[in-house]
Amino acid sequence: MSAAAAGHDVVNRLEATRVVVEVAGDAPIVASLGHPAYDLFAAGDRPQNFYTWGSMGVASSIGLGLALARRDVRVFVVDGDGALLMNLGSLATIGLTQPPNLAVVVMDNEAYATTGGQPTPTAHGADLAAAARAMQVEAVAVRTEEELRRGLARGGTTRSAHNAGPIVIVAKVTESSPRTWPPLDCVFIKQRFMTAIGNREPATYNPR
Amino acid sequence: MAQTPIWASGVCSGLYAAGSRDVVYVPDNPLSHVVTELGDRYADVGLTLATREEEAFGIAAGLYLGGRRPTVMLQSSGLGNSLNAITSLILPYQIPMLIVVSMRGDAGEWNAAQVPMGRAVRSILDAIGVPHMTIASADAAADAVRLIANTAFGTRQAGACLLPRRVTTS
16 A cells, blocks of 8 residues: 555655754765655755765665764665665664664655656565564654654664664655756765765875 | 784785775675684774675765775675676765775686676776776785775775785685
């Protein structure tokens, strides 16, 4: 059954992304390519947004690496259901490493929206929250804005000292059909992001 | 305890000298010498086990964004599993990292299923534009790994060290 047909107060992905941006404050957000990244841009372009333009499936891995390197900040990932299905092993690695400061929000619209809306296996019952729990990661499925806010609060505040552990939040959302794109310049995205989170890339220099 | 092979000690000291304190890897028989040595003698090096090579490159990218100098270690057969992350994340975003590849399919190989990718590794790296160097001997490992890593982090592009079987299994 689709999220919309379930009879809940379902939000669309853009509305859900706005909530993530609001809760994140100045914390970094890594977005999966395509519509999740477009909606993150539309929800609020900020230097702490890392927009991917490729590497489908790898957003949660980028977030994991960042969370391991920067225990002092809470790291948010905005993933897609089709993308996470490409890299389910990421859940096992998050379960293995248990970074307390990682929150992965899977925008589950049950479709490959960026490529034309073909249904993903989650439209036929594949349960990503159950998959995360099976890999020893705390996970919740949410269908309303209130549930999403509760899920984000479960992972703690935006500062890692209070974070309880990694959390995967599977947000059942409807498609928002984004019309705007983030910047296309990958190096600009990276350098702006790294500067904003306190890891500015220094100018390269001759070691001699 | 078995003696750590010279090439494996060299990989450890080389990556350490280049400032890498984070190694993400997918297990491989020869590379376990490196992982063991890092665990035993390099307490400040973080080791992260990944389930698949493409995932390892994603984790390494995140480590770099967080201010680290990451190393990815994999078997050459896993290069095929990594290509989308390398070509659409690591290269366009200019995310530097040291890549240590334990070769399969080259001289000394016994498994036909390893040979086609083993033969193609260098051509693939050339085609996508990842600089690489093949470690000529066990004694050469430390310097080669350090220099490739220094160039990778200094020029902000990934660089690969290939470890032939005649070095890792003799």
